[in-house]
Amino acid sequence: MTTFVPTANQSLSVKFRNFFKPRDIFLHDGKSLRRFTIGARLQMAVVSGIVALLIWSLVATIAAINAMSGDVARMQQQVAQMQSDVDAMRVAVRERATQLEQRTAFLDTMLTGEATATRLSQQLPRNVETPDNARAAAMVEGFGRADAMQLALAERLETMTRQRYNARAAELRRRGFDPARFQAYTGQGGPYEAAAAADDADPRFRQLFTTWRALDQLETGAASIPSARPINLSVNFTSGYGVRSDPFRGSAAMHAGIDLAGPLGTPIYATADGIVGRSEWNSGGYGNLVELNHGQGIQTRYGHLSQRIVQAGQRVRRGQLIGLMGSTGRSTGSHLHYEVRIDGRAVNPIPFMQQPASTMAALQRPAAIGGPAAPGGAAAGSR
Numbered sequence: 001m002t003t004f005v006p007t008a009n010q011s012l013s014v015k016f017r018n019f020f021k022p023r024d025i026f027l028h029d030g031k032s033l034r035r036f037t038i039g040a041r042l043q044m045a046v047v048s049g050i051v052a053l054l055i056w057s058l059v060a061t062i063a064a065i066n067a068m069s070g071d072v073a074r075m076q077q078q079v080a081q082m083q084s085d086v087d088a089m090r091v092a093v094r095e096r097a098t099q100l101e102q103r104t105a106f107l108d109t110m111l112t113g114e115a116t117a118t119r120l121s122q123q124l125p126r127n128v129e130t131p132d133n134a135r136a137a138a139m140v141e142g143f144g145r146a147d148a149m150q151l152a153l154a155e156r157l158e159t160m161t162r163q164r165y166n167a168r169a170a171e172l173r174r175r176g177f178d179p180a181r182f183q184a185y186t187g188q189g190g191p192y193e194a195a196a197a198a199d200d201a202d203p204r205f206r207q208l209f210t211t212w213r214a215l216d217q218l219e220t221g222a223a224s225i226p227s228a229r230p231i232n233l234s235v236n237f238t239s240g241y242g243v244r245s246d247p248f249r250g251s252a253a254m255h256a257g258i259d260l261a262g263p264l265g266t267p268i269y270a271t272a273d274g275i276v277g278r279s280e281w282n283s284g285g286y287g288n289l290v291e292l293n294h295g296q297g298i299q300t301r302y303g304h305l306s307q308r309i310v311q312a313g314q315r316v317r318r319g320q321l322i323g324l325m326g327s328t329g330r331s332t333g334s335h336l337h338y339e340v341r342i343d344g345r346a347v348n349p350i351p352f353m354q355q356p357a358s359t360m361a362a363l364q365r366p367a368a369i370g371g372p373a374a375p376g377g378a379a380a381g382s383r
């Protein structure tokens with residue numbers, strides 16, 4: 001083997017090959033000296049093997065890192081998805097829980113009989129849509145049972161309210177009143193329109209409210225209907241309504257009311273809620289007259305009083321003392337002349353006195369769904 005002298009123009013393969021020239025290794029074990037020769041081929045094979053191993057492990061490492069970073073990205077995605085699921089679930093659960101609470105409060109108000117239109121319209125539950133997020137949707141399905149129970153209760157209440165409305169309306173029609181006369185009474189302005197405009201209200205609860213409101217208007221309006229006796233005595237008619245022989249002129253004349261006899265000073269009570277229109281001496285024959293305006297074009301008149309106890313403009317309740325029986329004006333003895341007038345026309349008061357107390361009391365403010373009983377209503381029922 002010649003001594004290797006590198007020159008600039010030697011090719012790379014030659015350099016490479018020359019690098020692996022055979023090498024001698026001497027081993028001395030203390031006694032003898034041994035010589036081994038490692039050929040160029042073997043050296044090349046070993047180095048190539050090592051290089052191949054290094055390349056392979058580098059490739060494998062890169063592949064592993066790539067695979068791992070793919071996993072990390074997927075995991076990051078999953079975590080993000082889980083985070084958004086959890087957020088959606090939290091929102092959905094909060095919304096549903098709030099809705100259930102609102103519905104409970106609304107139903108509670110309605111069932112305790114403390115309902116007013118204002119209060120109910122403020123408590124009207126909001127509508128809640130099913131969440132877009134599938135997991136959140138699945139989670140709030142757990143509220144399904146409570147939801148169904150509330151809706152069933154609302155539906156039952158709506159049916160009961162509707163039936164009661166129909167019964168009241170039929171009752172009014174039997175008395176000769178168009179229910180529309182009372183419907184318009186409380187419907188103008190105020191909380192009703194606000195509630196009707198609440199588009200985000202739970203539709204079934206809005207329906208319940210609408211029906212309740214119609215009943216409430218009817219019952220509030222119907223409080224203007226005279227439905228009690230003006231005197232506490234077992235009624236002693238001395239003269240009925242209609243054409244009769246005039247006790248003063250002796251000729252036939254229209255009697256616009258009824259005459260109820262009783263001792264001088266017998267208490268006279270208002271037969272419906274209203275405002276005193278007149279409390280005055282009337283020279284046309286009524287003598288001491290009290291006239292009450294009950295709204296809806298309904299009036300009552302109380303004539304021949306010995307004493308008037310209320311003043312014009314004063315608000316009175318059904319059953320409130322308004323005067324004492326007398327014999328003033330065109331009267332032949334102590335009695336009350338009682339009139340019921342509708343739209344300025346006198347009608348027979350008897351049907352307004354002959355209603356069984358329970359029936360007419362039912363026409364007035366009821367205890368449960370319709371709200372508090374009108375003051376004086378109970379007193380009217382007891383007479």
Ligand SMILES: [Zn+2]
Nearest residue numbers: 257258259337
């Ligand atoms: Zn009379």
